[in-house]
Amino acid sequence: MELTPGLRRDAGPDLDAVGQDDALVARIEDEIGRAGPIAFARFMELALYDPAGGYYRAAAARPGHDGDFLTAPETHPIFGAALARGLEEVWEHLGRPDPFVLREYGAGTGTLALAILERLELDGSGLARVIRYDPIEVEPRRLQTLAERLGALGRSDFMFDPGSSGQTIVGAILGNEVLDALPTHRVVVRDGRLLEILVGSRDGRFTDVEAAPTTPALAARLADEGIALADGQRAEICLDLEPWIAHAATGMERGLLLLIDYGYPAPELYDPVRRRDGTLRAYLRQRVHDDPYRHIGRQDLTAHVDVTAVERAAAAAGLVHLGTTTQAEFLVGLGTQELLQAIQADPATTLEVYLAVRSAVMRLLDPGAMGRFRVMGFARDWADGPPLAGFAYRLGAR
Numbered sequence: 236m237e238l239t240p241g242l243r244r245d246a247g248p249d250l251d252a253v254g255q256d257d258a259l260v261a262r263i264e265d266e267i268g269r270a271g272p273i274a275f276a277r278f279m280e281l282a283l284y285d286p287a288g289g290y291y292r293a294a295a296a297r298p299g300h301d302g303d304f305l306t307a308p309e310t311h312p313i314f315g316a317a318l319a320r321g322l323e324e325v326w327e328h329l330g331r332p333d334p335f336v337l338r339e340y341g342a343g344t345g346t347l348a349l350a351i352l353e354r355l356e357l358d359g360s361g362l363a364r365v366i367r368y369d370p371i372e373v374e375p376r377r378l379q380t381l382a383e384r385l386g387a388l389g390r391s392d393f394m395f396d397p398g399s400s401g402q403t404i405v406g407a408i409l410g411n412e413v414l415d416a417l418p419t420h421r422v423v424v425r426d427g428r429l430l431e432i433l434v435g436s437r438d439g440r441f442t443d444v445e446a447a448p449t450t451p452a453l454a455a456r457l458a459d460e461g462i463a464l465a466d467g468q469r470a471e472i473c474l475d476l477e478p479w480i481a482h483a484a485t486g487m488e489r490g491l492l493l494l495i496d497y498g499y500p501a502p503e504l505y506d507p508v509r510r511r512d513g514t515l516r517a518y519l520r521q522r523v524h525d526d527p528y529r530h531i532g533r534q535d536l537t538a539h540v541d542v543t544a545v546e547r548a549a550a551a552a553g554l555v556h557l558g559t560t561t562q563a564e565f566l567v568g569l570g571t572q573e574l575l576q577a578i579q580a581d582p583a584t585t586l587e588v589y590l591a592v593r594s595a596v597m598r599l600l601d602p603g604a605m606g607r608f609r610v611m612g613f614a615r616d617w618a619d620g621p622p623l624a625g626f627a628y629r630l631g632a633r
């Protein structure tokens with residue numbers, strides 16, 4: 236996620252007025268009062284997903300130009316248009332299955348899927364007729380909004396048969412900025428010892444409490460990856476990655492699993508100099524800061540994804556690794572610049588529309604913004620063939 240460009244950071248909304256969800260805070264305090272300090276992953280689970288007060292359970296979704304942060308699909312439909320090209324390639328590779336199911340985790344209100352569908356229809360692609368969408372979200376109200384959006388377009392038939400949801404699919408599984416929203420543990424090294432950063436409560440405020448790890452899985456993950464954190468270094472370890480990927484992979488009979496997120500391979504993610512304080516961040520009203528204990532239930536929490544752990548989990552789930560690249564390379568490989576040129580050449584395109592799409596493309600490709608996201612592709616039952624265009628392109632390679 237990123238902040239909407241052009242907003243003044245110094246004169247934004249009064250964040251103190253945003254407050255917090257007091258009832259949720261009381262429930263978390265209660266849990267700590269009963270059980271003692273809790274793992275940060277449990278705190279994050281409640282702060283984001285508590286059914287009555289979690290950030291992602293609010294009445295309205297908050298990504299978007301007017302929300303708390305911007306994701307690639309919300310930046311501009313050209314992101315979905317580029318992915319539509321990639322999906323068409325996958326459909327061809329699989330032998331044009333009918334139906335071709337697009338299962339999207341963290342679907343939100345379907346912005347990405349609608350952009351994909353629109354592009355396929357504009358291109359007159361055969362995939363537009365056979366693609367069926369299976370959105371997966373924690374908040375049911377998002378799916379209602381999505382159904383309304385599709386109904387307004389007269390494309391309710393785009394939805395996968397809900398009665399068969401949960402079955403294994405042939406097609407593609409997508410997750411854009413989902414893994415970075417999974418609850419994560421936090422650790423720190425003191426005098427050569429790995430400690431876990433738990434969440435305690437003192438004087439009506441949540442605080443970090445350094446204690447012996449609540450699970451040996453934390454040290455095991457670092458050891459498996461050959462990572463030794465430096466003294467004083469803080470880091471996040473997301474233990475939900477493996478079960479999440481195993482679950483997603485189980486749902487795929489044949490096809491592609493595509494994951495897009497902030498992240499780095501373990502040696503970079505846990506670099507003792509560049510990431511000494513970890514990557515946990517809070518997003519609120521187009522501001523980013525690093526205090527997870529403010530605005531509880533009203534701000535997003537996120538931590539960068541361990542790409543090494545994702546790749547290992549996918550291999551353990553029986554998937555073949557098709558490639559890991561940056562979003563910039565992936566989008567260039569999919570022909571985003573040609574899409575932009577076609578928009579420019581269209582006589583119906585106004586200057587305003589062209590400038591908006593051009594600035595969105597710059598942002599999606601910019602290595603200092605969304606261009607540095609990692610795109611990870613894995614497949615099941617995948618015939619040998621040339622690499623997918625999105626994974627074939629390397630900046631500087633031509």
Ligand SMILES: C[S@@+](CC[C@H](N)C(=O)[O-])C[C@H]1O[C@@H](n2cnc3c(N)ncnc32)[C@H](O)[C@@H]1O
Nearest residue numbers: 291298306340341343371372373411412413416
């Ligand atoms: C940062 S938002 C990204 C939304 C959307 N994919 C986008 O790019 O704009 C993360 C989304 O993932 C959803 N999410 C988190 N964990 C999930 C899970 N296990 N299954 C499905 N959705 C999940 C959240 O509810 C939220 O809508």
